[in-house]
Amino acid sequence: MSGVFSLTMVAESLRISAPYVCAAMGGIWAEKSGVVQIGLEGVLLTSAFASVAAAAATQSAVIGLLTGVCAGALLSLGHALLVEKAKVHAMVSGIALNLLAYAGTRLALRGLYDSASNSPAIEGFRFGPVGASGGALLGRVFADPVTLVAILMAVATPWLLKKTRFGLRVRAAGENPDALSAVGASVTKIRSYALLLSGVACGLGGVHLAFDQHRFESGMSNGRGFIALAAVVVSGWRAGYAVLACLAFGALEALQIVLQDDLRKSRGGDLIQLLPYVATLLVLAVAAGKSNAPKALGK
């Protein structure tokens, strides 16, 4: 049990939280602008694959990072256009997006690497101290460029939303699109930009996921997009609280790794996985009625 209060635990929590935080920021951008986005899962998966494919082809982690982020942004923009322009129901579009990402990445995996399960290994970024000690782990977390960009984004998102003109417009698109169009702004345009940013944020999470494993695995997002969505809802659509929720979810998962040896004796450890979902249900039940959801969400 000694592992719970250690640098290893802190490092693991941060490492595991990073994709959640990215995806949750993606969720914040999308939902604040009034577009329901249950396709975060698909965006994570797509950008993870795109980053690995580009990094493997060019032997450049930077190009991989950029490609992954772009792929996420494009997919997310596609969601915005389907919902806003083609008037497809956002839930339907999101489901199709997830299906497309899951099947599409598997298809490409077999097409490019003739494998049903994973891509060949890529180098990715390897900075920071080597070794297995807690300090070294923590050092590597803070030396990882993807993590640093993710932190930057987690700080920038609430600031952009609150303090800038663009952020105000995004919030207006989510709260009162009629008022927004009354002052001459295009709701479709604002939402498309917001979804583009959502894709960038969530795509960064996908890249982190893939670079962290140094390869792509089929279905490697493994429900993280849904947990991130839960974090957004639990936080009452507030970016700062969403980050905290993601850190908590990440810490729970890290606990499983740190306590691995103690938990292996019983399968009870599996039930720790339930906590984010149960917590979300409970928070929703308690906080019902004073919902902070953007008023025009899904309209």
Next chain:
Amino acid sequence: MNATLRRFKQPALVAVIAIAGLWLVFNLIAFAFAEAPLATLARAWGGTWGTPYGIGQVLFKATPLIFTGYAFHIAQRAGLFNIGAEGQLAAASLCGGAFAAQLPASTPMPLALLSALLVGAIVGALVALPPAVMRARLGVHEVITAIMMNRIVDVLVPFTVATVLGASSLRTADVVSGATLPRLDKVFVSLSGSAASAAFPLAVALVVALYFWLGRSRPGREMQWIGKSAEACRAEGISVRNRLILAMLLSGAFAGLGMSATVLGYKGYFEVGLGSGAGFAGIAVALLGRGHPIGIVLAALFFGTLEQAGLAINARVPKEAMTVLEAVAIVLVSAAGRVSISNTEQPANSASNEGDSSKSEAQGGGPDGPEKGSTRQSPKTKPDTEFAEVTPS
């Protein structure tokens, strides 16, 4: 006459757009894998409708989709979006399978079968209960809660199989012979070898029965009115909360019955992952089927065909190609459906009567308003593309 023509013009247009788009994507994928599209299509045809065995397999693949597709539609009529069929089906499959395995071996067929189906339906409804109550009582949107339930079931099912049932192979014991559904090849010999079972006619019969019950009974009609205007129903004294809960529970129960196709009709036991994907595909089936029972059965057959065709071409082109086509079909059909609806909206409104009745509903008209709406005709009030926001007070 003109109206009849318009009714057929719209689905025809949607079908043309969808087929053209699917063919384009199919060609692109085939080229990417250096295969001739027509030869691949021929191989897919041979593995599905081209042989009796293939037909049987398509029926088998379509059966759970009929259940989950119609389940989604039941909730959708009441303005609810049940994204939880995946978890409802998985939990029902596990519990129904485990229950049917625990029965005494001598249990007579009707009793064993009916009780296993009942357990499946009840468990499916139970998984739908938290989202239903939280929506109706607290006003929490059912999508996020249903997604959480999906994930919870996802963790609990393997856990339960491994611990409570103590199985090391991630499967339950065989169900008793009385609870299995006979294969269709016992009657239609040419289907021999395929996994199509009596679950297929069962699914169709249940859909038809439920269609008439929902359309003619008081609760069924009230659920549909709520989907159109909860405010009007509340003004009329209909218990909106209870009807919403009923709709969600019925939806969950019907999704749970999908276990008849996989557990009782095919494997004879439950294993982790059996039937997965049917829940999400069911949403697409319901959207494609446009809320009509025949449409939903046809859409399920279409998706069943795609899934089986994927297996038929897998050696040359990965079977995921067909899943990509499913996703494309969902997008195209809902986009094309929307576009053509907005095209026909203008004449429908100016034809006075239809437009007015739907307006008076929205503003809380009397009981006549919703009643008129239930005779589905005007494309504007078609339930399949509208998910009315119901705000429980």
